[in-house]
Amino acid sequence: MKTALTIAGSDSGGGAGIQADLKAFSANGVFGMSVITAVTAQNTQEVRSVQNIDNRIIREQIEAVFDDIPVDAVKIGMLSSPATVETVAQALKKYQPNQIVLDPVMVSKGGHHLLQDEAIQSLIEHMIPLSTMITPNIPEAEVLVKRKIDTEEDMLTASKALLELGAKMILLKGGHLQGNPNDLFYDGQYFHWLHGERIETKNTHGTGCTLSSAIAANLAKGHSMFEAVKLAKQYISIAIKHSLDLGHGHGPTHHFYELYEKANLK
Ligand SMILES: Nc1ncnc2c1ncn2[C@@H]1O[C@H](COP(=O)(O)OP(=O)(O)OP(=O)(O)O)[C@@H](O)[C@H]1O
Numbered sequence: 001m002k003t004a005l006t007i008a009g010s011d012s013g014g015g016a017g018i019q020a021d022l023k024a025f026s027a028n029g030v031f032g033m034s035v036i037t038a039v040t041a042q043n044t045q046e047v048r049s050v051q052n053i054d055n056r057i058i059r060e061q062i063e064a065v066f067d068d069i070p071v072d073a074v075k076i077g078m079l080s081s082p083a084t085v086e087t088v089a090q091a092l093k094k095y096q097p098n099q100i101v102l103d104p105v106m107v108s109k110g111g112h113h114l115l116q117d118e119a120i121q122s123l124i125e126h127m128i129p130l131s132t133m134i135t136p137n138i139p140e141a142e143v144l145v146k147r148k149i150d151t152e153e154d155m156l157t158a159s160k161a162l163l164e165l166g167a168k169m170i171l172l173k174g175g176h177l178q179g180n181p182n183d184l185f186y187d188g189q190y191f192h193w194l195h196g197e198r199i200e201t202k203n204t205h206g207t208g209c210t211l212s213s214a215i216a217a218n219l220a221k222g223h224s225m226f227e228a229v230k231l232a233k234q235y236i237s238i239a240i241k242h243s244l245d246l247g248h249g250h251g252p253t254h255h256f257y258e259l260y261e262k263a264n265l266k
């Protein structure tokens with residue numbers, strides 16, 4: 001079985017972070033492993049508090065996995081502080097995994113800062129250049145390229161600027177613009193639009209986490225980056241279409257909808 005490792009924060013509510021990543025890995029047919037960078041006390045409504053994990057333990061989790069188990073792809077989510085960014089970047093430089101998908105998580109749906117402002121520069125300097133793919137949403141891309149993105153035309157310009165930060169490829173997610181959620185894939189040579197249909201739901205907690213983990217899982221299974229992104233976009237669209245009305249805020253997506261359908265589990 002192919003494997004994928006998530007390096008991210010824990011979401012006690014189960015819809016985003018490590019919990020979403022492991023579900024997305026399993027649903028996409030790879031063995032999931034995890035390195036926890038921070039523990040959040042969180043539900044569908046809010047992030048109540050955050051405890052960053054000690055850098056030594058973060059490094060040791062990464063070493064424990066890489067020293068023993070083959071890692072076919074890595075997905076990175078919440079990195080919280082500059083020290084966490086640097087610890088993770090240093091460890092990944094040592095092990096040099098082939099595929100690193102970085103979701104530059106900054107602010108939760110409820111508006112809580114999951115990446116300290118001081119960590120943005122560290123992310124740009126240390127983490128983005130190591131990444132095979134980065135998957136910013138519109139507000140994250142605006143912070144990274146320091147300009148407004150209001151239209152699909154702006155997305156094209158921003159993708160070029162994002163690539164200059166040093167990642168090999170970009171998936172700029174269009175979910176935050178008006179209209180249909182169209183994402184832009186750019187590999188430095190070609191642009192490809194991945195067209196989506198907007199699903200009217202408030203249950204979109206963890207969509208970015210789930211999408212980036214599905215990309216990592218598909219890369220682990222040997223798909224090309226573009227194929228991995230196309231399959232992941234199909235997967236997240238189904239997971240949002242059948243999202244779960246749990247909690248009083250933004251509910252989670254249904255990570256296992258297709259498998260449950262096939263197995264007749266309701
Ligand atoms: N209402 C929706 N209907 C269909 N697809 C959507 C919808 N909202 C977002 N998407 C898609 O879901 C994926 C995740 O995008 P989104 O922009 O929500 O990421 P995000 O803001 O990083 O997510 P999160 O921060 O919740 O983890 C993208 O492919 C996007 O186009």
Ligand SMILES: Cc1ncc(COP(=O)(O)O)c(N)n1
Nearest residue numbers: 009010016017108109205206
């Ligand atoms: C631990 C963790 N990681 C990532 C997110 C982003 O997800 P969302 O934007 O849907 O709140 C989150 N809320 N919590």
